[in-house]
Amino acid sequence: MTKVMICGDLAWAGVEAKEMFAGLAEIIPMDSPDKADFLKNLEPGGKYAGIVGVYRHNISSKKIGVFDSEIVSSLAETGVKWIAHNGAGYDQIDISACISKGIRVSNTPGAVDDATATTALYLIISTLRQFSKAERHLRKGAWNSGLRSGQAFDLTGKTLAILGMGGIGTRIAELVHAFPMRVIYHNRRPAEGAPAWTEYYPKERLAEFLREADVLAVSVPLRQETEGLVGEAMIRGLRKGAIIVNTARGKVIDENALIRALEDGHLGGVGLDVYPNEPEVNPRLLGFDNVTLLPHMGTETRDSQKKMELRALGNLKDFLVEGSGKDLIAEMRLRSRF
Numbered sequence: 116m117t118k119v120m121i122c123g124d125l126a127w128a129g130v131e132a133k134e135m136f137a138g139l140a141e142i143i144p145m146d147s148p149d150k151a152d153f154l155k156n157l158e159p160g161g162k163y164a165g166i167v168g169v170y171r172h173n174i175s176s177k178k179i180g181v182f183d184s185e186i187v188s189s190l191a192e193t194g195v196k197w198i199a200h201n202g203a204g205y206d207q208i209d210i211s212a213c214i215s216k217g218i219r220v221s222n223t224p225g226a227v228d229d230a231t232a233t234t235a236l237y238l239i240i241s242t243l244r245q246f247s248k249a250e251r252h253l254r255k256g257a258w259n260s261g262l263r264s265g266q267a268f269d270l271t272g273k274t275l276a277i278l279g280m281g282g283i284g285t286r287i288a289e290l291v292h293a294f295p296m297r298v299i300y301h302n303r304r305p306a307e308g309a310p311a312w313t314e315y316y317p318k319e320r321l322a323e324f325l326r327e328a329d330v331l332a333v334s335v336p337l338r339q340e341t342e343g344l345v346g347e348a349m350i351r352g353l354r355k356g357a358i359i360v361n362t363a364r365g366k367v368i369d370e371n372a373l374i375r376a377l378e379d380g381h382l383g384g385v386g387l388d389v390y391p392n393e394p395e396v397n398p399r400l401l402g403f404d405n406v407t408l409l410p411h412m413g414t415e416t417r418d419s420q421k422k423m424e425l426r427a428l429g430n431l432k433d434f435l436v437e438g439s440g441k442d443l444i445a446e447m448r449l450r451s452r453f
């Protein structure tokens with residue numbers, strides 16, 4: 116029988132997974148304690164030999180590491196043709212290696228939008244209103260001493276600049292419309308799904324886009340060309356006192372430039388859910404009062420995790436039944452050989 120692997124958590128859709136693949140494929144759980152054991156078991160005679168598809172969750176990297184070129188080569192060797200990644204961001208998979216080995220990759224767009232956008236909204240509210248700082252005061256018994264209303268701001272009427280208007284950016288725009296905030300966005304191209312009340316700023320108007328922002332929400336995927344995209348120039352292009360929130364990936368921001376701008380007061384605050392070397396958090400960030408920090412909670416809700424699991428499993432099943440999952444990643448949609 117055809118074999119597929121569950122590599123990482125399947126916390127909420129285990130029952131559905133059994134039903135979805137009943138009579139279609141045998142599900143092999145990845146239970147290797149480390150990368151060496153994983154690679155060994157992909158070899159002929161090993162317990163993973165002959166799998167054709169993989170459901171992957173980032174949590175598997177704690178045991179076997181990211182899907183680097185070595186792992187991708189071994190997967191290809193045993194016959195894997197599809198990796199159904201659970202998550203919007205697939206920076207833990209070597210996509211060039213997958214392309215050269217003929218393995219297609221899908222992600223879970225849409226399923227992550229609401230929870231991640233809600234996280235961005237929380238970071239915007241907490242940072243503008245100083246709620247995280249206020250809670251830290253209360254917890255140390257200082258009530259509201261040292262908290263001055265002159266350092267807190269309403270969202271209503273402020274300009275939110277969204278860098279990257281994909282599904283998550285669009286959902287952020289919808290959520291902040293309730294206040295309402297003015298929403299502007301920058302993408303390579305105007306986004307098809309952008310709400311009517313948002314304004315598109317092309318590359319030629321990037322300086323204006325930054326200057327007008329009270330809040331910059333970072334929502335671009337991590338790729339070679341977006342690593343360090345929010346660097347010194349972009350940060351200094353924001354007006355003094357602006358805030359940045361990031362729910363995308365830590366490496367999209369130049370962390371040293373960000374910290375310098377907090378130190379010299381150019382930035383009024385920062386809200387972060389993601390960091391360059393998770394789970395490490397730069398200790399210098401912990402020293403700022405005007406910074407709200409979360410430990411990558413973007414999609415950590417039962418509802419969204421289940422949606423994501425089902426979406427990833429759906430891609431794997433569609434690959435088996437129809438030859439292709441629906442959420443093939445952008446890099447592969449554009450390539451004719453896929």
Ligand SMILES: O=C(O)C(=O)CO
Nearest residue numbers: 202203204227413414
């Ligand atoms: O979907 C993703 O890429 C995530 O980071 C999940 O939190």
